[in-house]
Amino acid sequence: MAAESNITNLKGASDEHYASPSLLQLALGRLWRDRLSMIALTLLLLLTVSAYGAPIITQLLGVNPNSIVGPSFLPPGVDGHLLGLDDIGRDHLARLLYAGQISLKIGFLAAFLSLVIGVSLGLATGYFGGIVDDITIWLITTINSIPLFFIILIIAAILSPDDNTLIIVLGFLGWTSTTRLVRGETLSLREREFVISARAIGATRIRIMFAHILPNLISIILINLAIDIGVIILVEAGLSFLGVGVKPPTATWGNMLTNAQTFFTRGPHLVFWPGFMIFLTVLCLYVLGDGLRDAFDPTTVDQ
Amino acid sequence: MVKYTLRRLFQAIPTLFGISILTYMIMLAAPGGPVQALAFGPKVTPQQRAELAARLGVNDPFYIQYLRWLLGDDWMRWDEDGDGVADHAVLIPLDANGDGEPEAPGEGKGVLRGDFGRSFYHGKRQVLSVIAERVSATMELGVSSLLVGLVVGLPVGILAAVRRGGVFDNLTRIMSVVFNAIPVFWLGLMLLLLFGGTGLGLLPMGNQCRPVLIGGCPPVWQRLEYLILPTFVIATGEIAGFSRFMRASLLDVSSQDYIRTAKAKGLSERVVWFKHGTRNALIPIATFLGPAITGILSGAAITETIFAWPGLGRLAVESVTQQNYPVVMAVVLFAAVATILGYLLSDILYALIDPRIRLH
Numbered sequence: 001m002a003a004e005s006n007i008t009n010l011k012g013a014s015d016e017h018y019a020s021p022s023l024l025q026l027a028l029g030r031l032w033r034d035r036l037s038m039i040a041l042t043l044l045l046l047l048t049v050s051a052y053g054a055p056i057i058t059q060l061l062g063v064n065p066n067s068i069v070g071p072s073f074l075p076p077g078v079d080g081h082l083l084g085l086d087d088i089g090r091d092h093l094a095r096l097l098y099a100g101q102i103s104l105k106i107g108f109l110a111a112f113l114s115l116v117i118g119v120s121l122g123l124a125t126g127y128f129g130g131i132v133d134d135i136t137i138w139l140i141t142t143i144n145s146i147p148l149f150f151i152i153l154i155i156a157a158i159l160s161p162d163d164n165t166l167i168i169v170l171g172f173l174g175w176t177s178t179t180r181l182v183r184g185e186t187l188s189l190r191e192r193e194f195v196i197s198a199r200a201i202g203a204t205r206i207r208i209m210f211a212h213i214l215p216n217l218i219s220i221i222l223i224n225l226a227i228d229i230g231v232i233i234l235v236e237a238g239l240s241f242l243g244v245g246v247k248p249p250t251a252t253w254g255n256m257l258t259n260a261q262t263f264f265t266r267g268p269h270l271v272f273w274p275g276f277m278i279f280l281t282v283l284c285l286y287v288l289g290d291g292l293r294d295a296f297d298p299t300t301v302d303q
Numbered sequence: 304m305v306k307y308t309l310r311r312l313f314q315a316i317p318t319l320f321g322i323s324i325l326t327y328m329i330m331l332a333a334p335g336g337p338v339q340a341l342a343f344g345p346k347v348t349p350q351q352r353a354e355l356a357a358r359l360g361v362n363d364p365f366y367i368q369y370l371r372w373l374l375g376d377d378w379m380r381w382d383e384d385g386d387g388v389a390d391h392a393v394l395i396p397l398d399a400n401g402d403g404e405p406e407a408p409g410e411g412k413g414v415l416r417g418d419f420g421r422s423f424y425h426g427k428r429q430v431l432s433v434i435a436e437r438v439s440a441t442m443e444l445g446v447s448s449l450l451v452g453l454v455v456g457l458p459v460g461i462l463a464a465v466r467r468g469g470v471f472d473n474l475t476r477i478m479s480v481v482f483n484a485i486p487v488f489w490l491g492l493m494l495l496l497l498f499g500g501t502g503l504g505l506l507p508m509g510n511q512c513r514p515v516l517i518g519g520c521p522p523v524w525q526r527l528e529y530l531i532l533p534t535f536v537i538a539t540g541e542i543a544g545f546s547r548f549m550r551a552s553l554l555d556v557s558s559q560d561y562i563r564t565a566k567a568k569g570l571s572e573r574v575v576w577f578k579h580g581t582r583n584a585l586i587p588i589a590t591f592l593g594p595a596i597t598g599i600l601s602g603a604a605i606t607e608t609i610f611a612w613p614g615l616g617r618l619a620v621e622s623v624t625q626q627n628y629p630v631v632m633a634v635v636l637f638a639a640v641a642t643i644l645g646y647l648l649s650d651i652l653y654a655l656i657d658p659r660i661r662l663h
Contacts, residue, residue, distance in 0.1 A: 142318050157333075158329060243624070279485050285484075
């Protein structure tokens, strides 16, 4: 009896042991152990939570982003204003947090939009080939031979966009590199045995693309997403800095800098913080992207 | 090789047409238009505004404006009897502003005949002369930052590869992520704050040289202090890129058979790494030179704006905000040509250095 239960126990244990984790689980496990990536992720979460929790935080601190509460250019740390006051005497920290909402929203949503376009186009062109592929490749080469920043600059100057328009513009212009990557990967995946066998048992094309090929692209998708969000936050900030992005009174980290640049000798803290927030956010995203790359492809770690 | 180059150049033609049509369309879609920006003020009458619009031809349909830009307007209205007044017209009316008198014949030759028109600003000068004036400043900055990028980036990458996994390697890895993530405008402003007139006062606050009333700036070597900050700001990205690329390339090469052979022959580490390794690892760097050339020619809009550098990038930003169509079109086309040539050049260079690569 006892022996038997031991055997079943053993069996149970060995089952657990041999239930091999999926690629995603393995990668996430590796990511979890990568201290640098985890710090970056934590910081990102903190930034996001504090930006979107701005109404609560500012209430707790007793400050308000839009009311004038003291003298202009009050240095940081005076009178309970942690980061001081801006050029017309509004609380800088409160404004930074609210501006973060817009900058983060643009980065995340535009990157998501370009990812959706890039992945579906890459899947379709890679899988079907033919004329769709030719047209897409021509489109990509054309778009890539335009100095993209100029085109974005022109479009932004013309539309004088609000945050939502900018999301659409940046999302629709940033998909080319994702499409290329996904297309290349799909081209090689569609010749693999599991796709052939799926086709053999009569799976539909849509099912093969989304249920068989797409899960294999998860690493590319995640890495690209992290990097793209960073790039888009930088581009948005650059546009807003040049005065063609999101316009005041809606504050973003980029257009807070435009303003600050005019009087940066009187209020250096006004120049430092918005840029530092952009830098920190983008840095975390890039570190996370790097961490994801290593987690999904452990062979690169040794290189 | 010649055939390949010709074919690539030929392929560029439809691309350039596509870009020009697209840019033109986007610009014309802008609300306001140049007339509002040019004729601004309480004293301007609607009559004057209409005349200006007719003179600039901004009320014509899109395709006519584009055709005029492309082929010129000297054939659209012409003067047969030589009295300075147009007698015939195609595509556009003889009397566009509606004052009952035919206008003077056009004189624009169009882009295809090398005439990019006149700027709406800049004293109504020829667009090409406005651009020519800016190209040298942009190239000055581009070449110097590319040089700094190569001179710093390549050795850093080589050393990081040789000491793989060491402290130096990890430091350069952090450096490259930091350099990539830092917003250039913020870096520029912080450096100005630190080194500029109000900080340590070591370096000028911007511009290409001390403002002079007559004549241009003195030769570059007499005003290097003006170059330092903007060059550094642009070079950060290039240092990050070149060092990572060089490191990866050298590590890739180091696992090749001939490296093992060299080691087996008993050659010293130094000879193996530098003579056998680095030389071969430099080949793929050629692919990086294409985008670098593009960068040199089309300028850096943000950096040039911060440092008040009179280059093409800043010209583009100014012209876009002023809706100065002829200049915007010329700058975009110039940058597109630079991009196409940059990629072509790096492909050719790649094939020249590495005979295993065949262009077809």
